[in-house]
Amino acid sequence: MRPSQVISDIVQTFRMDPNGDRVVPPTGFTARLTLFSSAAMAFLAVFAMALSLATGRLADRWSDELARTSTLRISVPEGQMQAQTTAALRILETTEGIAEARALTSEDQKALLAPWFGPDLAVETLPIPQLIEIVETDDGYDAENLRLRLAAEVPGAVLDDHTRWRKPLAQAAARLRGLAFVSMVLIALTTGAMITLAANAALSANTQVIRVLRLVGAQDNFIARAFIRRFTLRGLFGAAIGTVAGILAVALLPKADTAGGFLTGLGLQGWHWLWPFVIPPLAAIVAFVATRLAAYRTLKERS
Amino acid sequence: MIELDNVAYSYGGGELFSSVSMSLSPGSFHFLTGPSGAGKTTLLKLCYGELLPTAGQARLFGVDARSMGRDDVALIRRRIGVVHQDCQFLDHLTLTENVALPLSTTGKDVAAEMDNLRDLLGWVGLSQQAGQFPPELSGGERQRAALARAIIMSPDVILADEPTGNVDWDMSQRLLTLLIELNKMGKTILIATHDLNLIRTAKSQVSSRVLRLKDRRLWAAGADL
Known part of the structure; x- marks a missing residue:
């Protein structure tokens, strides 16, 4: 696949093209499936992100507090x-x-x-x-x-500089961060898989559309873009809904300072509130890649 | 323009036809006839790159069909208008949008072509139906719409597969008249039909050649029509 074709597909995906948009029938269960899966995954991604950020914050705080104090024991x-x-x-x-x-x-x-x-x-x-x-x-x-x-x-004095406390805490924090990252990767892959399934279903359901488009001289990139554009925008829109819902849910979590427990500190703080807004564009990228692969593969198989 | 050289086509272990040679020269008018199942539709599909011959060579505008990629075939189809018996429309698009589909797929500004579109729909007698959807059209209207779509890109060749198969005699005559007019404009026409009356009528109006697909071979039909 030529890089220029990929760039062209990206540009065409976000270009308003009423004629190209109309060639694929607008409704169907694939539309709802894509919207729902993107929204649900974005919602989960917000929580995974909040968990990752809160874990890091908590570990940093613990580690920082322990790092600034030591204990001398005299027996x-x-x-x-x-x-x-x-x-x-x-x-x-x-x-x-x-x-x-x-x-x-x-x-x-x-x-x-x-x-x-x-x-x-x-x-x-x-x-x-x-x-x-x-x-x-x-x-x-x-x-x-x-x-x-x-x-x-x-x-008789023994100095404890808290190294043995800080080390497992730092390890635990790194692992929790790693798990949160793995969760987000899994969410992205699952989103990709769901959109691939939906795109394949849409391509199968629109065999007649593809046949007619080919009959009138449409090249593969025109046909593929019609599907790519639709699924990318659905992925973006669904993820935007899920992200907003996730942000609201995180915002409604109990405040850390009121209850003081571990779980109540899982919200987002400060500029970290901006991080969830990268989820919809990422979902759109996942949808673009998944649909593009599915569309060109299907068109090749049906040649 | 389109040449089949000693072409054969087989599927499912059986040979549909073989040793078929024909040439569509610019401005010519051909009929392809023969009994049902003889392979008329298959032969037409070889002419627009939908199928590849199992033997022999199909040359579309001088290019061997076997050497073409999918996108090359798509480009060739912009020079060949195809009218199917079942028309092959997108039911969620209006008649105008269906007719304009070849323009959309080539990135042309459909809005800028609206005057031409209106003229074309008027020429095939479908001005009143412009906003209707394919399922709302009669068989004759669908065939005329398919013809309009086939010629919107001003192709060099028009291939029609049983264009009068689902319409009454009056509508058959109307469609034939349109195709003859196109031929007089210099378009190359190939019509696959089993309707011998249509062929006889056409021969009185236009110089045409009749090919008959029979017994797995292509023959030039004579005065026996």
């Missing part, structure tokens, strides 16, 4: 706890890249354990380690260097 006999904590705080205060270091009070630690042991836990009676919360500057600190210093001066 020593009770008698050495105060001295080791003081020593550790002194080291942290003089470490470049640390904005703030604060030893958690017994109330803070009690609050942390409350989800597991309840609110009435007597923290003082348990041999729990002393935790120091570290807040980093934007540039961060040298974790390896800090570990060496702590090992020398506070042997």
Whole structure:
């Protein structure tokens, strides 16, 4: 297939041609099938897109929050706890890249354990380690260097820079994004398959139209374009309806800040609202390619 | 213009005809007759590239039909107007749109050709039916519309397959008169028909040659008509 012919087909598809448009009968179940499948797939694509974007946002936020904080755990006999904590705080205060270091009070630690042991836990009676919360500057600190210093001066201290939390989160986010992308590819392929089926059905139902057009001297590109134009515009129109419906459905999801849960953060935010508008043109491209392949293949088979 | 050279056509394991040679020269008027099933329609289809001969050579405007691609055949058909017995219209288009179909397929501006279209519909006596759809037309009206569509591109050759098959005698005469007028304008005409009365009538009005397809061969018919 020559590139010039493909370009010509694209131009002709979007050119108003009342004579070319009229040669294929306007109605039929294929019209409804194409519109419905395009609208349904575009609706699903909006959700897949929203899921992908929200997952990325959520993972970025978690990762960002964990990346800016670290925890120092001091596990020593009770008698050495105060001295080791003081020593550790002194080291942290003089470490470049640390904005703030604060030893958690017994109330803070009690609050942390409350989800597991309840609110009435007597923290003082348990041999729990002393935790120091570290807040980093934007540039961060040298974790390896800090570990060496702590090992020398506070042997009971263990630095947790949250790497082991961030890594699985980043992996999970990447996988969710990948799944959302795969979903969108599958949606595009399914749309293509549905439109191919509809186009094939339309071509079969219009055998007489093709015969007559050939009888009066129509070349393959004229016949093919009549079908391509129709299915491309139907795909575009159906996807536009589905996209608008999808955007409305996403807009009606509960706000993340009101419920605060994971699921409530699946909407679109800021300029991400613009992303769904690429779905109708993409659906039109899928419809164009699917119908074009089906039309030229059918015309070749019936020569 | 159209030449068949020692052509044969077989299908389903049987030979429909063989050793068929004929030539349609510019401005000639031919009748093709023969019993039903002799292969008249098939022979016509060979003349406009719808079918390819199983042996021999069909040359359309000097080009071997076998060497043509689909788009080449389409271009050739713009020089050959075909009138089918069953007319072959698109029922969702009006009569005017059907007649203008060859213009649409070649990218011509149909609106700019409306005066010519009106003249043509007037010439075949269908001005009043211009906005009607094919199922609303009578057999004679459909045949005249098919003739109008066949000549809208001003083709060099007109092939008509049983054009009077579904119409009464008066309408047959009317159609024949139109075809004779076209021949007088220089068009090459080939009419496949089993209607010998039509041929006899035509021979009194126009110089024509009659070919008979019989016993799988093409013969020149003589005074036995």
